[in-house]
Amino acid sequence: MPRFSVVVPVFKVQGYLRECLDSVLSQSFTDLEVIAVDDRSPDGSGRILDEYAARDPRVRVLHLPENGGLGRARNAGVERAEGDYLLFLDSDDSYLPGALAAMDRQLTACGEPDLLVFDHQRSYWWGKTVPSMFGEQLASTGTRTSSVTGNPELLGLFHVAWNKAYRRAFYQREGLAFEPGLYEDAPLGNEAMICAETIGCLSRICVDYRQRYQGAITCSPGRKHFDIFPQYSSLFGFLARRPELEPHRPMLFERMMSHYLFCLRRADRVRPADRRAYFRQAALHYRTHVPQDFRPPRHAARDFRLLARRSYALFAARERVRRAGGAVRRAKGRLRSRLGRTYHRFYYAFQRRLPLRPDLAVYSAYWDRGVACSPAAIDAKARELAPHVRPVWIVRGSAAGELPPGTDYVVPHSRRYWRTLARATYFVNNVNFPDHVVKRPGQRHVMTHHGTPLKSMGLDQQPYPAAARMSFGQLLRRAERWDFSVTSNPHSSEVWDRAFPCTYEDVPSGYPRNDRFATATHDEIAAIRASLGILPGRIALLYAPTMRDYRKDYVPWLDLERLSAGLGDEYVLLMRTHYYYGRDQALRELHERGLIQDVSRYPSTEDLCLAADALITDYSSLMFDYANLDRPLVVHAPDWETYRDTRSVYFDLLSGRPGETPGPVTRNEDELTAVFRTGTWKGPEARALRAAFRERFCVHDDGLAAERVVRRVLLGEDPSALPPVVPLAERRTAPAPQAGDGAPQPLG
Structure with a gap:
């Protein structure tokens, strides 16, 4: 009997499926089975599954005779599972390296709980990755387990199927199963949480939750989003059959209504033409399931009261006011930003008319990350050999608290920042200063670089796709500000001369950071x-x-x-x-x-x-x-x-x-x-x-x-x-x- 049964429902994901399966099968923890359910996928997904099953005995493939949707596919996979714990992984998502080993360790440390909830991250199609908001909450429990009764805040965790490991014996004992239709995670996830006597948490990010450019049904507006209502009806039907769980009704009701309101406000879910009908259905569920003496949460009290009164007209009016207010605030913010930029531009221009200060040097490293690298070494030596030159570092606000004691610094875009840029004589950096820096006659720029080049740099990057996403004209205009280029070997001097063909002086001094x-x-x-x-x-x-x-x-x-x-x-x-x-x-x-x-x-x-x-x-x-x-x-x-x-x-x-x-x-x-x-x-x-x-x-x-x-x-x-x-x-x-x-x- 394997430790984990990973159920993977598959439908129209041939472009992502290999990455998903590889993320499971390449885990360092190998005591698992993969139950891949081909939900009558019309693309090449079924063929890919058979290919994986042919070369890895841990993969079992189930080809369904007709498309039944995500919930039915998962149920079919569960029926064939043999592992101690059930895991659900969507076929366009993936596990991060070491995820299963981390789950196994935490399950053991927590005493084999009914349920283990773990963390995830969202990966957007343009390359951005964002951790979830639940990391600290999950980390706070350590290896302790509890139930929702003892820790109601657990119900506030992301209610999806794929961020939990379910003890299979518990899952079967409670009769858990997915309902057909969209939003199938909501009832099962909540039912599992309120039934579990022992819930453990793992703050490790285990799942990479892919946010696709298109194709995700939850981000496709239409009547399909009305499926949410029978899903929550099934949850409250489950609650009615289990009177011992009745104390959880207020929290579940609040989560249900908050979920309805969230979808109602999303243009990529409920279309404007459907909003009135959707609101009425939500209001009906409000009256049907509201607990006795229920008190709406403060942050959404008005919306809850409008649902209770079935007042769509007032709700729609409030939404128009809210959207208009947001537009006004955004416009004010843009105006303030433009005014601020205009003020700083004129202030900087005015300061550039004043004499340079021959005793002032500006230092920066790694895009204003702090005192580091060769600029830091030059600053230290200058305090010894040229104490008449006063150093000022440009440091982003988030790094200011980590500076060495006594460091004089300016934060980018502050008044003193612009004044310092305008009046300083010496500029030392291991990367280029921003494009808004105007080099005055008499100012001297030192480029220390931050390494000997193995990979192509500057103009040498132009033929290569991974590095050529830049304006090379702008790059050379930055290099034209250099007066000195610090090098540590002839190889670097030769590369910089070709990659940045400008009129700076080569200083073959060695890299100061290496002193x-x-x-x-x-x-x-x-x-x-x-x-x-x-x-x-x-x-x-x-x-x-x-x-x-x-x-x-x-x-x-x-x-x-x-x-x-x-x-x-x-x-x-x-x-x-x-x-x-x-x-x-x-x-x-x-x-x-x-x-x-x-x-x-x-x-x-x-x-x-x-x-x-x-x-x-x-x-x-x-x-x-x-x-x-x-x-x-x-x-x-x-x-x-x-x-x-x-x-x-x-x-x-x-x-x-x-x-x-x-x-x-x-x-x-x-x-x-x-x-x-x-x-x-x-x-x-x-x-x-x-x-x-x-x-x-x-x-x-x-x-x-x-x-x-x-x-x-x-x-x-x-x-x-x-x-x-x-x-x-x-x-x-x-x-x-x-x-x-x-x-x-x-x-x-």
Whole structure:
């Protein structure tokens, strides 16, 4: 008997079905069966199901003789289920990696409850992904279970079928089944919730709920939406047959009427021509099912009273007023915004007529995310060598609370922001300043960049579809503001010269952010490792994959739980996602379980590099920085061909040629695990590859980069007078982390 029976009803989803099935069958938890119900689908869905069943014995396919709708298809699947728990997954949705394993763990921790409710996210067709609003509520229960009687707020959770695991014995005992028609989730979901004696919660996002461009019946207006009324009639019929559940009537009634009002106001559900009839039907249900002494919720009291009085005319009038008021508020907001932009434009223009301040420097990093990267290193060195120059950072409001003590900053679009842009002499950034920044004569812009380029940049991106969604004319106009371009090796200088063919001066100083790799002390590194909780003797591996232009959201390319188990307790895995991506709940869960350390929001990448005994990456420019430490590098490249073909690269990272490949290359988890278990990661071949890579890409990074930039830009020294580059063989490199007996041990 399998742990899970996943029932997948299928109708006209051939474009999404493989992704759905793959999301189930590729789960790390494998004790499952998939019952796929072909609801007489007219497209190729049935053929796809048979194909999957032929190659995976866990898939059972049921072809229905006629189309019966989602509810009947699910019921047919349940009849053939044999698992301990039932799961329902719509065939255009999918499970996130690790979802079933997380459900299994939580079910066990909760003592095998009747019901487990888990979280979901919405993925929109244009690429946006939004977590649900229920995460905190689900997380608040921990591993405790309760019933709706003990915790009525549980009824406020999203009432759909696919966000729950139902104990099959409970499901059968209560006689649960889906009704035909649209909105079939509403009665069954609520019936299950009020009948369950033990309900557990899982805050892990398990389901990716796809919001399709078209084809979703709930977003297609028409009379089909009147199906909601018999669905809720069946719920209250169920309640009438179970008098012991009568105390739940007020809450269920409130949810029913709120659902009616929600649909009534949605133009993509109830058509204007049908609204009066829909309102009358809702009013009839109000009178039929209203509990004795019912008190409407405060936020919807007027709407409930109008339903009670059957007053559609007043309801429609209120809707017209509400919509008009919303239009007026939006118009006022647009007017205020336009007036504000006009005021700031004139204020900025006025300030640009005033003299520049030779003692003022503006810093920014990563689109105003905070004090970081090479601009931060330049600022620190300028305070030492050019204390007469006052630094001001541009920082978005959400990051202001995380700034180092004493940081002077301005928030974008504030009055002081415009004044600072107009009067400052020096501008330092690792990305371009916004297009609204007007460069005045006498202002000097420093582009530090934020990495050595492996992927194509600037004009080199034009032929490649994943990266060419930009105006290259605007890009060059931004680059035309640069006076100085900071580079760390000849490769970068050559690329920037072709990719951004403007009149800036190349400053071959090294990247200032990498100075710490030459200056950090043994005690500093030990303190960083201690702050990260890395125990003495453990080998810390920093896994830092880059973003994908061809994917909108973070996609895990490794099964981190499996990798952690394969490496064993000798290693600790530090996981850092690209800053483009938001927080990932699966990583947080692995972190909480002690299998990895999610350091995605750790403020300093340089600290993480210093703390790590080795770096695992794919195509991230971090590899060029980390090479300065002369510690082992492993390239894990599962999608190299796709990345290369969609973005283009400047050299073949996987070639194995000296100067191109920095260390061992792996393509799957087994190969990656083997590299570390066999010691290949720090063997003689790895050392030879790393040495050649360092000779090519660590040319100028000797610990003096920030000083060279400050002397050249802020102090105006001649390039020939700058500190000469220390040869690679003579440089000091930060000591390797502690290992074993506590003494610094070189691992490469």
